[in-house]
Amino acid sequence: MNAHGSLGPPLKVMMTGLSQCLWRKLASKIIHRHFHTSNKRSVHAACKLSTRGVLRLSGKDTASFLQGLVTNDVQQLVEKSPSIQYSMMLNVQGRVLYDLFLCNVSEGPDSPMTVLVDVDSTVRDELAKIFKKYKLRKKVDISDVTDEYTVWSEFQTGESSEKSVTPSYPSDAFCFHDPRVPVFANRILTHGDNIGELKTVDEKEYRVHRYLWGIPEGVNDLPPGNCLPLESNLAFMNGVNFQKGCYIGQELTARTFHTGVTRKRLMPLTLDSDATIDRDSTISTEKGKNAGKFRSNEGTTGLGLLRLAHVKDTLSVMGSDGQSVTLTCEVPSWWPANVVTASSS
Structure with a gap:
């Protein structure tokens, strides 16, 4: 996020075999196709995601703790604050348990790492129990902060003839490009329900937006224990790193990927x-x-x-x-x- 509170350049998309140049070409086609094929103006709309909860992990061992549990390389998240990463937790059979957004909101490079975990609200208690199970002696504090934060998705829609307005976010909001797909949306975490001057829409409209793009989210789209990550397009959505060390469910995921x-x-x-x-x-x-x-x-x-x-x-x-x-x-x-x-x- 830049000094004016708006989003900076898109997050780097790390996908095997797909260059940044190609991503830019794809993004251009996507923008044209989804936002400029209607006579109606594209407007920025924000949707409060009441189906998402937030856990907070903090402490000096936070990065190493998450690194052994999730599909993405958390070390890349450490390099910048604020920053966001899409990932999943798998079971030992390599099937998806939870889809996660990991948000590094640490105050500075010398302060203990703090990560806000954006997860389906119906399984946040289960996820907290799993975190505590694997915590062992690591220096990590785990707490449910759903009452403190609200998760939003901000996206462009052609459903209105209103004048397009450049988004203006609350000064204390954490604003990110949605890391799954370029130009799909922005992911925002606010303290309370204040989203500034953005037009708000019902969560049904967000689900329609996601489904049109073919993007799953939460336990309804990714039933815990029933989905394989590559069949769920995790590798397409910048959610897995095939060069990192071991994590739960890695063996089957890596084997499936390398078969091609x-x-x-x-x-x-x-x-x-x-x-x-x-x-x-x-x-x-x-x-x-x-x-x-x-x-x-x-x-x-x-x-x-x-x-x-x-x-x-x-x-x-x-x-x-x-x-x-x-x-x-x-x-x-x-x-x-x-x-x-x-x-x-």
């Missing part, structure tokens, strides 16, 4: 009607083949874990009312090129 083949991926879906669909309902092709599992939706947008060989097929899923719902799938424009053809062959 992931045949199923979490992808955005468009439903032909607004429907209630049970999680893990089978998605089928016209010929009745199993194409994947339905994950979640908001109205006519959603996410599903699909076999890449079937992404161009006509797909359907059974709604909770017993009626068939037709689905279409689109490969996100921010994915690296040739992912579908390379993984489905």
Whole structure:
């Protein structure tokens, strides 16, 4: 964040095999496609994420403690304050437990490291217990500070004819580019509910925004113990480091990555009607083949874990009312090129 409280240059995206130049080209296409294809003006909107809680870790061993637990390289987070990193905690079988945003908010290089952990609020007690279980003798203080902080996402939308306004954040807010995907959104942590002069929108609108981009978040999109990180596109979202040392669940993740083949991926879906669909309902092709599992939706947008060989097929899923719902799938424009053809062959 610069001296005026606005966001500085985007965080460096560290993705295997994808150059910064290519990311800039992709980002340009994404901006044009999502923000400039409507006659309506793009406006900045902020959404209060009431579904997220915040834990605070502080103490001289905070970095080394987290380094052995999460999928990303926490040492890179140490280099700058404030800074943010996307990561996950896995179980010993290498399946996702929690998706995390780690925010380094240390006061200075000579002060003990302080990290705010942005996590699904329904599992923050479980996460705190796991942290305390692995703490052992490390000098780390762990506390729930959900009542002190509010998590926001600020993004551009074409849903209004209002005049576009340059965002102005509260002076004590921690403001970051969302580390998962360039130009998708900004992640903001505030003390209390003050978000400045930004227009606020309902959390449903944020979920639609995420689903259109194919980005999961929280236990509804990433059911604990049921998801593999690479199938959930963790490597695409700057959330894993394959050069760091050991962490829980590393072996299976590294082995899958180095085989170079992931045949199923979490992808955005468009439903032909607004429907209630049970999680893990089978998605089928016209010929009745199993194409994947339905994950979640908001109205006519959603996410599903699909076999890449079937992404161009006509797909359907059974709604909770017993009626068939037709689905279409689109490969996100921010994915690296040739992912579908390379993984489905």
